Amino acid sequence: MMEFPGQLIYWIVVVMMMMGFYIVIAQGNFVKKIVGLNVFQVSVFLLYITMGKVNGGTAPILADGIEVFSNPLPHVLILTAIVVGVATTSLGLALVVRINEEYGTIEDDDILEQESDV
Amino acid sequence: MITDHLIILQIIIPLIAAPFCVFIRNANVTWALATVISWICLAISITLMQQVMVTGEIIYELGGWAAPWGIEYRVDMLNAWVLVIVTSVGAVVTPYAKLSAEKEIDNDRLYIFYAMLLLCETGLLGITVTGDAFNLFVFLEISALSTYVLISMGKDRRGLTAAYRYLIMGTLGATFYITGVGLLYMQTGSLNIADLGKLIPDVADSRTVQAALAFMTVGLCVKLALFPLHMWLPNAYAFAPSVVTVFLAATATKVAVYALVRVIFTIFGGVDILEAVQISDVLIAMAIVAMFGGSAVAIYQTNIKRMLAYSSLAQIGYMILGLSMNSVLGVSAGLVHLFNHAMMKGGLFMVMGCVVYRIGSAKLGDMAGLGKQMPLTMGAFVLGGLSLIGVPLTVGFVSKWALLQAALEKGWWPIAVLIVISSLMAVVYIWRVVEVVYFQAAPAGRVAVKEAPLMMMIPMLTLIGAAYYFGIDGTTTMDIAGRAAESLIGGLK
Numbered sequence: 386m387m388e389f390p391g392q393l394i395y396w397i398v399v400v401m402m403m404m405g406f407y408i409v410i411a412q413g414n415f416v417k418k419i420v421g422l423n424v425f426q427v428s429v430f431l432l433y434i435t436m437g438k439v440n441g442g443t444a445p446i447l448a449d450g451i452e453v454f455s456n457p458l459p460h461v462l463i464l465t466a467i468v469v470g471v472a473t474t475s476l477g478l479a480l481v482v483r484i485n486e487e488y489g490t491i492e493d494d495d496i497l498e499q500e501s502d503v
Numbered sequence: 504m505i506t507d508h509l510i511i512l513q514i515i516i517p518l519i520a521a522p523f524c525v526f527i528r529n530a531n532v533t534w535a536l537a538t539v540i541s542w543i544c545l546a547i548s549i550t551l552m553q554q555v556m557v558t559g560e561i562i563y564e565l566g567g568w569a570a571p572w573g574i575e576y577r578v579d580m581l582n583a584w585v586l587v588i589v590t591s592v593g594a595v596v597t598p599y600a601k602l603s604a605e606k607e608i609d610n611d612r613l614y615i616f617y618a619m620l621l622l623c624e625t626g627l628l629g630i631t632v633t634g635d636a637f638n639l640f641v642f643l644e645i646s647a648l649s650t651y652v653l654i655s656m657g658k659d660r661r662g663l664t665a666a667y668r669y670l671i672m673g674t675l676g677a678t679f680y681i682t683g684v685g686l687l688y689m690q691t692g693s694l695n696i697a698d699l700g701k702l703i704p705d706v707a708d709s710r711t712v713q714a715a716l717a718f719m720t721v722g723l724c725v726k727l728a729l730f731p732l733h734m735w736l737p738n739a740y741a742f743a744p745s746v747v748t749v750f751l752a753a754t755a756t757k758v759a760v761y762a763l764v765r766v767i768f769t770i771f772g773g774v775d776i777l778e779a780v781q782i783s784d785v786l787i788a789m790a791i792v793a794m795f796g797g798s799a800v801a802i803y804q805t806n807i808k809r810m811l812a813y814s815s816l817a818q819i820g821y822m823i824l825g826l827s828m829n830s831v832l833g834v835s836a837g838l839v840h841l842f843n844h845a846m847m848k849g850g851l852f853m854v855m856g857c858v859v860y861r862i863g864s865a866k867l868g869d870m871a872g873l874g875k876q877m878p879l880t881m882g883a884f885v886l887g888g889l890s891l892i893g894v895p896l897t898v899g900f901v902s903k904w905a906l907l908q909a910a911l912e913k914g915w916w917p918i919a920v921l922i923v924i925s926s927l928m929a930v931v932y933i934w935r936v937v938e939v940v941y942f943q944a945a946p947a948g949r950v951a952v953k954e955a956p957l958m959m960m961i962p963m964l965t966l967i968g969a970a971y972y973f974g975i976d977g978t979t980t981m982d983i984a985g986r987a988a989e990s991l992i993g994g995l996k
Contacts, residue, residue, distance in 0.1 A: 402682075406675070409671060409675065415667060418671055419671075422671060422674055422675070425675070425678060426674070426678050429678055429681060429682050429685065432682065432685055433685050436685065436688070436689045459685070459688065462637055465637075465641060466640075466681060469640075469641070469644045469648075469677075472644075472648055473644070473648065473670065473674050476648055476651055476652070476670065477667065477670050477671075477674075480651070480655060480663055480666055480667045480670065481667065483655070483663050484660075484663045484664060484667060487660040487663060488660065488664075496664055500661060500664070
């Protein structure tokens with residue numbers, strides 16, 4: 386059975402994930418939505434980093450005296466995912482800037498109103 | 504030998520060409536480059552298809568690192584089939600793109616458009632060839648990020664909000680997918696798709712693996728726009744530049760369907776997951792709602808690009824319906840519809856691209872009287888529309904017939920009836936267009952227009968022609984789809 390304190394980090398992941406998800410859905414401000422998206426993504430990064438950790442393990446270096454080491458693969462995967470996250474965030478923010486130029490607002494409701502007028 | 508490296512060249516060539524487009528900056532040169540590259544990709548994928556037909560599965564180890572540690576690219580009948588779909592659409596779209604893009608995209612940004620088009624094709628081809636679940640995510644994001652840019656490039660400001668909304672949905676979907684991959688890695692220690700297929704049966708009872716399945720399915724269903732996760736699609740297709748819509752409608756959702764097929768039938772193939780956790784019931788229900796909902800909403804659209812987008816939602820319903828039947832006939836019906844829908848919907852969106860090129864609008868009211876002024880283009884629309892309905896001699900008929908046979912084989916006659924009824928709904932929305940285009944006089948204020956230039960007409964007629972060629976002789980396509988389906992289903996029994 387799952388020990389509560391021992392698995393605390395997974396609970397943090399779940400709570401962060403749901404917080405991020407909620408912000409994306411509930412907020413009407415386009416910048417805040419991207420913030421929520423970032424929280425959501427970071428929770429998954431944490432999940433990956435956590436799963437690679439071995440108790441008492443060090444960095445995976447080939448040297449004398451190092452017997453137990455953490456699994457580096459999930460960490461490397463997450464480096465890739467972070468890069469993807471940065472690209473997504475910057476593209477998202479660039480779009481928000483363009484939307485602000487065209488509509489004069491970045492609130493979902495105002496934009497929907499302007500679009501329904503046309 | 505260079506032929507040993509064809510699989511990786513398929514990805515590398517468009518990937519390297521994309522930054523070159525940014526360096527070159529000249530719109531005409533980048534267009535020529537993109538066209539040449541897309542034809543090279545088509546040649547490679549056809550060669551791969553022929554190789555697979557002769558020798559079976561081809562495996563390519565990146566950097567010589569053996570799987571499951573290294574990343575491997577693996578091409579079997581199914582991958583080769585999807586590669587041919589993507590590259591053939593790409594090869595037809597790039598010649599068409601020149602004039603259409605000049606009209607609908609700021610001319611000083613055209614080079615970025617071609618770079619993004621190549622990058623998007625790279626991503627889609629990468630998803631298709633990779634044998635590694637995490638690598639698939641990376642390609643998914645390459646294609647998605649370039650797609651967001653492509654959608655936002657039009658002159659209509661609603662393209663920007665459509666791209667933004669798609670970015671939010673798409674990123675959520677992709678993040679769901681890697682969460683699933685992470686959970687699988689926790690249980691099995693592997694990221695190789697084929698290897699996962701072997702390891703999953705031992706751990707299939709654990710909650711972690713079931714959660715992984717849920718995350719991956721939901722994530723990919725966002726990408727393929729299955730009801731009720733489709734909200735991003737109609738606006739993205741309606742307000743993107745026409746040529747972008749052609750490319751995306753014909754390829755992007757198809758590749759996402761392919762990824763879902765891999766998850767269900769290869770990663771979870773060893774445990775017959777559709778039966779084990781009854782997601783097939785859920786998928787079938789969603790597919791049927793999509794078939795009816797998509798067609799019903801399409802009937803009320805006044806923007807024809809948007810109407811065709813809703814019709815795409817219905818067609819995605821048919822694909823998912825076929826796959827979730829979990830039989831060789833059903834899966835092959837779904838897979839053959841990937842190709843068939845790419846041909847007819849690509850052709851129809853090209854028609855709309857020609858209309859927008861001439862009259863600058865995709866609104867139904869503005870299209871009045873075009874039947875006389877653009878007879879070939881509108882004729883192509885009618886022919887493509889007949890294929891959407893599923894009239895015999897069209898590709899639409901081939902896939903619907905296969906789907907009906909699959910439903911009847913299972914004894915699900917109510918579903919067979921639903922397939923027929925929802926197909927008939929297509930008659931209504933195609934007829935609305937026909938009525939306005941042929942039986943209403945052109946609006947008084949509009950200058951008489953003529954056919955679009957040949958450079959746009961030829962690709963359009965090629966796709967519509969293909970929709971009839973493979974409709975009259977569907978044996979080749981059905982044979983390939985059938986063999987792909989057998990290898991998928993055979994893997995699990």
